[in-house]
Amino acid sequence: MEQSSDQVVFEIMNIDDDFYRNYIFEPFPVENADVTVSQLLTINTQDLYATENKENCSDTSRGNISGRFEKPLSSDDIKKKQRNTVPYNTTKNNNWAVHVWREWAENRNLQPETKQEPGYPIPVEIEQFRSYAEMDFWLQRFICEIKRKNGEFYPPTTLQNIAAGLQRYLRNEKSMHVNFFKTDDPVFTEFRRTLDSRMRELTNEGIGIEVKSADAVTEEDEACLWGSGVFSVDNAKGLSNAVFFYNGKVFGLRGGDEQIGLQAEQFITGYDSAIKRRFVKFLPRIRKNTQGGLKQSKKAASLMQPIIHYDQEKENSYSIYKIYESYLNLIPRRGNFYRKPLDGLNFSSGTIPQKDLKGYLKNMFIQAGIPLDNRNISNHSGRVTLCTKLFNKRYSDKTVKKPFQT
Incomplete structure (x- = not known):
């Protein structure tokens, strides 16, 4: 065809x-x-032009009598909005925990021992238990019997995360008021004791003690990224690489949704006449620990204060201001921040796919020929670099964790 x-x-x-x-x-x-x-x-984004939205809000033929109100929402629309309050990675973890349960239940139902125990067959859909007592009974066995697909034991924290994922799924998707971790709730007391015991056993065996974390990018790494041309102000790909890294190192963005969801209008470049220095201002929105919902309604504004980077008097051979000013002048000033690089200093109107962004920084190291032996370089390494720099300059933990100005 x-x-x-x-x-x-x-x-x-x-x-x-x-x-x-x-x-x-x-x-x-x-x-x-x-x-x-x-x-x-x-078409290069430089050739695009903005158009005004000329929609007539009083167009009664479309059923919108007043521009003051949104169109009527269905129950599905409301449910979607509720789901959107849950971060993407949390939803992903919830679904994974449910998948582990389903696989375990299907396998356990095939075992002859299961037929002799109460509540057989085990519901493959965890919300279908006839009582919380039966759920508690089988959760105890579930948490002790599950392993990775390669046969290795899950670390203690992973078992706790699986239990939390099941709880969130039951609450958010099935509207079931369960609490596996409430110490004064007698319903799941036996499950809590079993989970606690299993976590202690695994810790005693040394499983999960070594925690993986992203490594910082050194000054030598950064110099190599510039020297190799992976970072550059002379071509679109080099600019894209540079702003991605400095979004982590300068503005403290994490490597996941905070990078993927960036919008161009969150960045402003300018000149402060009072101190005679150029600056790049970043306007935070929803971040991992700042969601802006009911729980943070009173402090959301203070948690989302602008972060400003002033060009230093003795800046390196590159200028953070010039990098961002160049990049922002080559893409639309509104909409997705990460546009696909083309030849020369041109960008497509299409955005970089999420799957490509997820390994962006690690791929830069590979392109620059920087060895990755015994190093964990990920998109989170930019933020780790910033935190490491602040700790080395003896800033307090509290200062590092707060919004900051550089």
């Missing part, structure tokens, strides 16, 4: 966003000519 030109462009651009999938064949008006979104993705 012959592919359309839109499908070919779609493949080349490696676009996997639902928006583009849904609207790939929709005509898009550009200077009185109809082009598809896929064709638009091949």
Whole structure:
């Protein structure tokens, strides 16, 4: 079957966003000519122009009588909003914990011993227990019997995380008011004791004592990244690499959702006439420990104070201000921050896929030829570099954990 030109462009651009999938064949008006979104993705972002939203809010033919209110929401819409309050990685961990339960239950039901015990067969869907007493009974066995797929034991903290994931799933998805960890709740007392005992056994055996953490990027590493051309202000790829790293090192962004969800409008460059220095200002939004919901409504504003980096009088051979000023002038000033680099100093209107961003910093080290033996370099290494630098300068733990200004 012959592919359309839109499908070919779609493949080349490696676009996997639902928006583009849904609207790939929709005509898009550009200077009185109809082009598809896929064709638009091949246009340099410098050639794009902004259009005003001319929608008439009082258009009664669309059922929107007043522009003051949003359109009516369905129960599914409300449920989606509720789910959006849970961070992506938390949802991922919840689903993984449920998957472990399902695999264990299916396997345990095949064992002859299971048929002799109460509550047989074990519900593959954990919410389908007939009583909390039966759930408590089987959770005790579950937490002691599960292992990794390679046969190795889970570390103690992983067992605790699996239990927490099951609890969150039951609460958020099934509206069941369970609490596995409440010490004065008699319902799951036996499960808590079993989990505590199992964690102590594993710790005594030395399992899970060594904690993996990201390593910092050294000054030598940074110099090599510039010297090798992996960081550069002369081409789009080098600029993209540089802003990704300095978003961690300078502004303290974590390597996951905080990087992936960045928007261009969160960065402002300018000049402070009072101290005669240029600056880059970052405006934080939702972060891992600052979600801005009911629990943080009173302190969200203070937790999301702007972070400002002033160009130093004796800056290195590169200037943080110039890096960000150059990058922001080459991409749209609103919308996704990470755009696909093209040849020269050009960027596509398409964004870098999440799967590519997840290994961004490690791939930079490989491209620069920096050895990774016995080192754990990940996207989180940029933030670790910042924290290490602050600790070495004898800042207190409290200062490092707070929003800061550099």
